[in-house]
Amino acid sequence: MTRAALLVLADGRFPAGGHAHSGGAEAAVKAGRLRDARDLEGFCRGRLHTTGLTSAALAAAAAHGHDPAALDRAADARTPSPALRATARRLGRQMIRAARTAWPHPELDALARAFPRGAHQPVVLGTAARAAGLGPEDAAHCVAYETVGGPATAAVRLLGLDPFQATAVLARLAPELDLVAARAAEAARAAEAARAGVDALPAASAPLLDITAEQHATWPVRLFAS
Template identity: 60%
Template structure:
């Protein structure tokens, strides 16, 4: 495994990921996620939908896909304005961090996070498959980290859960890197939760 992949996937990479819960804060407040078993179901659902889409778009961008087409595709797949805003905020932060480490092409506008991840991964010398794996992994680790703060879960048990999801992350990444048509899996509760979450005056996470 590439050390560069580990660097880019590290939660300590200064790309602002720690400020986002991936929809978990809204799910916790709504009572849908209360314990480790609920978190397991939440992460598996997120990986199978948002994770697959993100991984596929990251792989496509890393492979040199047309940025405008990929951006339009993600806009069409992201129904929630709040999620589009969060995705671009994370993409902006990732590009800023990436530019300090590698030589990136000049983007004509802000990019969605998965597209930005693919661009940064390519600049770092990673393969599309590695970009997909980084995206899939981030889909579960961000909310898992947020769960420790939001629910007071045992961090050891939470990381054990993430470890059990490793084969699923690998499978999603492998599928994402080889699809002919970019997937359009949806997660309506994440869209609804994001719009509700965006109206809160007090919250721990930006999304």
């Protein structure tokens, strides 16, 4: 296992398209629910312990070698919003292009053939982590960080928030990131050991994010794709 590969995969400059998405922050700003660093911390914490945990567990299971087709179906079932499902597949399609260039691997090739229009992004990320020689908890950490890093970066642009304050929010959330990643990786291990399949993985959700994603998708003018 190489920690350098983890840094590359988790780097916000990895060309997987994440910079174009706010993780729901744009809709929250317009609704007046996200106005400052304090609101950002609450918003990120909510995402982390709901959709973040769910996505991190899917990625960890993919890194563990679980059937990607089953995981993709599980991701669909855990994503009620059609807009968010489309976003997840778009991001997955972009990520697999970058991952196949960075870490050529038969499993990435097979995933690309099976899902020409894109698998869910956490499934792709977990498979990419596996191709890079990383483990389930590494994949879970990448997703957990991405869950909060995207909205934090977006808030700087949307609110003119001080980037030092946004980074401080991420630093304060670091222990919770570790906790969520560990829970996700343990859930993936337990599902594999018990042969319980994807039904044993977390299915935490954030209904307000689903609702606002549908609203955001109808906006004629927006700064972020989601």
